[in-house]
Amino acid sequence: MPLNPADADFVARLSQDLPEGTVCAAEARYREDPRGRWPSVASHVALPRSPEEVAAIVRACAEAKVGVVPYSGGTGLVGGQVPREGAAPLLLSVERMNQVRAVYRAEDVMVVEAGCVLADVQVAVEEAGRLFPLSLASEGSAQIGGLLSTNAGGVNVLRYGNARELVLGLEAVLPDGQIWHGLKRLRKDNTGYDLRHLLMGAEGTLGIITAASLKLYPRPAETGTALLTVPGPEAALNLLSLARERIGDGISAFELMSKTGFDFLREALPDIRQPWPEAPEWCVLIELGLSGRQGASAALEDLFEAGFEAGLLSDGVIAQSLQQSQDFWNLREHIPEANKRIGAVASHDISLPLSEIPAFIPEAVAALNGIGDWRINCFGHLGDGNLHFNVFPPKGVSKAELKERGAEVTALVHDLTHARGGSVSAEHGIGRHKVADLEKYGDPAKLHAMRAIKGALDPQGIMNPGAVLRARG
CATH class of the missing domain: 3.30.43.10 (Uridine Diphospho-n-acetylenolpyruvylglucosamine Reductase, domain 2)
Known part of the structure; x- marks a missing residue:
């Protein structure tokens, strides 16, 4: 009906x-x-x-x-x-539901309402001497309810996990209007089905999150940031492995960026300062968060020397101040805005097994070059396998002139991603835009179970109709 x-x-x-x-x-x-x-x-x-x-x-x-x-x-x-x-x-x-209800410093837990802006949550936690590690470019406007409903990722997934890994309990309204009072602060609770993980990632199709109990962490005593030039994605992955061996779980972020991204910044956002006259073909942005017993700068210097000797990097800059660190992150965080101003024919939020990435990138570039002339900006959260693989018209050609090619480009990129065991939605979700992709690439048994869950909890299909699963009737 x-x-x-x-x-x-x-x-x-x-x-x-x-x-x-x-x-x-x-x-x-x-x-x-x-x-x-x-x-x-x-x-x-x-x-x-x-x-x-x-x-x-x-x-x-x-x-x-x-x-x-x-x-x-x-x-x-x-x-x-x-x-x-x-x-x-x-x-x-x-x-309007934007209150911090409580902070339990001894438990490393805070309870916040769904309308709290992520940046405000981070400030409140900092005042309590703790860290809430979810961090992404839109944190100045993104709200907790939406971030949890979409299981947001961001730059710190490598160390702390996606949004769902940062939640102990939820309060939510179910499709029949019942309030689920699940704001527990327990680290262990084996009392049947875990509704937290059902609602997180469901994108509002199974209920509306109204509040959450969030995990907090000690603030690192020392942080360190470096921008390192690497020969390519394979060297970048090997450098990540080397960093893990030498630094352990102190790596907070490991971002891959290509020359195209820096060229776009220079073209669309020339006021953004860059640390080189000519950007390298590939580089990584690494950030460490260490305890007071370890020195972040010394750890980065040690990694640089070991990586250089192994042929995994050729140059780099270790931030010498908080301002320089912020300048490095400013580059990474403005790449999406530069992309927007240039105008992509097709944007892709994909993930791959880490070992597949070095072969996927040249394979996808070659396949795209076989069907046209493109500029490709590949960047993303290399530490967790998430690439933003975006395809643009050649310089001098507008997005509008090639708009009709977008579906063809996306099908090619997604087919190659799926063939290598990847996902066509790494951190942005399905929404309405990727419903057909989920139907094409999703496992049939999973889709059957998802439809059964939706039908059981929301038999009338009133919750976010048409998102994630195609609307009935």
């Missing part, structure tokens, strides 16, 4: 049971994705202030068979927050 729209009559009835101003017309920012590709059919947004209000809204939607689309910081890149077709659903933003 098709869903009903969140029309004026439904909005009027819903508003009667909620505080004034909770439901209103959706501003433009709620109705488009960050890249401006997909307009939304939704016209109204609910802005609850408590899990009880979220539950009331979801119950009303269930009773009226109206779709509800959770909206967090709006930074998602696969259209999970942007309903593009069908009956207009109600957007539900958690932005």
Whole structure:
């Protein structure tokens, strides 16, 4: 059965049971994705202030068979927050639920509401002398609810894991309007199915996360950052292995960047300072976080010497100050913005087994060169196998001129990724943009189980209809 729209009559009835101003017309920012590709059919947004209000809204939607689309910081890149077709659903933003409920320093745990902005959480934790290690380019606007719902990655996955590894408990509203009070702070809890991991990564299709108990960590006494020139991706992986042997789990991040990325920065963002007149073909950005018993600069110097002797690197700069370290990270974090300004024909968020990466990159480049003239910016979180493999028109040609080639390019890149045992969605999720990819590359047994879970928890299909799994009816 098709869903009903969140029309004026439904909005009027819903508003009667909620505080004034909770439901209103959706501003433009709620109705488009960050890249401006997909307009939304939704016209109204609910802005609850408590899990009880979220539950009331979801119950009303269930009773009226109206779709509800959770909206967090709006930074998602696969259209999970942007309903593009069908009956207009109600957007539900958690932005007003933005309190830090508690910090348990002795337990290394904090409890936060879903609307907390990640950067604000990091500041609150720093004031408590602890670290919440989730870090990504959009942390100034991305909110905890969306980050957990999409199982966000970022630059520190190598050491601390994805978002799901940083959560002890959740509070959430299920599709029938029940509140699941799962905000436990336990490290061990073997009491049946773990609903945390079902909701994290479900992208709002099984419920709405309203709060979370997050793991904290001691702040490293010393940090060190270096930008190292390597001959290529294979040398970079061997350097990572060498670093692990010599430094252990003190490696917080290990990022791969190509010359194309630096060329794009120079072309699109010339004010971003670069440490060289001509960028190398490949380099890695490594960051260490060590205890007071170890010296980060000394560890990086030791790694540089060992890597140089092994032929794994040819040059490099070890940051001598916090400002220089920030300058290095500024380069990496502005590559996506430079990409956006240049204009990609197709962008790919893929992951591969680490040992497959050195062969995949030249294979994919050669295959793309066989079907056209492209500029390829390959960069990403090499330590966890996540590459952002983005394809651009040649210089002087606009994105619009080659827009129709995007599907062909993506099919080629995704086919090669799948053939090497990789994933066509490493950290951005499925949303609406990659539903067909999940159907094409997903394991049939997994897809059957996912549909069964969705049908059991959300039989009417009201939760984020059309995201992750194709909408029924």
